[in-house]
Amino acid sequence: QKEVEQNSGPLSVPEGAIASLNCTYSDRGSQSFFWYRQYSGKSPELIMSIYSNGDKEDGRFTAQLNKASQYVSLLIRDSQPSDSATYLCALESGSSNTGKLIFGQGTTLQVKP
Amino acid sequence: DTAVSQTPKYLVTQMGNDKSIKCEQNLGHDTMYWYKQDSKKFLKIMFSYNNKELIINETVPNRFSPKSPDKAHLNLHINSLELGDSAVYFCASTRGYEQYFGPGTRLTVT
Numbered sequence: 264q265k266e267v268e269q270n271s272g273p274l275s276v277p278e279g280a281i282a283s284l285n286c287t288y289s290d291r292g293s294q295s296f297f298w299y300r301q302y303s304g305k306s307p308e309l310i311m312s313i314y315s316n317g318d319k320e321d322g323r324f325t326a327q328l329n330k331a332s333q334y335v336s337l338l339i340r341d342s343q344p345s346d347s348a349t350y351l352c353a354l355e356s357g358s359s360n361t362g363k364l365i366f367g368q369g370t371t372l373q374v375k376p
Numbered sequence: 377d378t379a380v381s382q383t384p385k386y387l388v389t390q391m392g393n394d395k396s397i398k399c400e401q402n403l404g405h406d407t408m409y410w411y412k413q414d415s416k417k418f419l420k421i422m423f424s425y426n427n428k429e430l431i432i433n434e435t436v437p438n439r440f441s442p443k444s445p446d447k448a449h450l451n452l453h454i455n456s457l458e459l460g461d462s463a464v465y466f467c468a469s470t471r472g473y474e475q476y477f478g479p480g481t482r483l484t485v486t
Contacts, residue, residue, distance in 0.1 A: 295473045306466055306477040307419065314473075349417060355473060361431045362407055362470055366419040 269367035282339040292357020299351040342374045380478035388484045396453045399467030408450040409468040
């Protein structure tokens, strides 16, 4: 089992819809979770971090964490074509305190006008 | 102002050569990282330094050697380059939990 699993997609949604991106992980010791957005040919950009169970909202983005189910998700409301990118789920390794991040393989999101 | 910068942006070289990639951050962060992103876009950590001290050294060939002259700089030297080293290399820095990435260096080995 991969440490961080994401559906590689592509996930295609129409403009204005809600995009739902999901991530499961195996390390029960992980406490810190992140979503990065990566445009083609660019570097990963941190868009959300979440550390406790529940929802965290920031503008059109909502991150959801369920540690019991080992599940993290990202909702993007009112999706725009500019949201088209690869979304990387990452967590801090629970077995180290060095800030080591483990990434999923990313989900490609396509928002169609 | 650029937060995390890398040079060069592109690097094309032949097998067997030695090359270096430089990284600098002006965020005042304590910890810096090197990541490799392969052709399938999988991003994997290679090394990390905290205040010039190596704290993460993943299973990476010893042809790769990081060096941190001070906490704002982290360089990556690669000896005897191989075709499989072709990838995008990202530098990142952090204070706390959130990491910020540089623009990347696309290395192509021919």
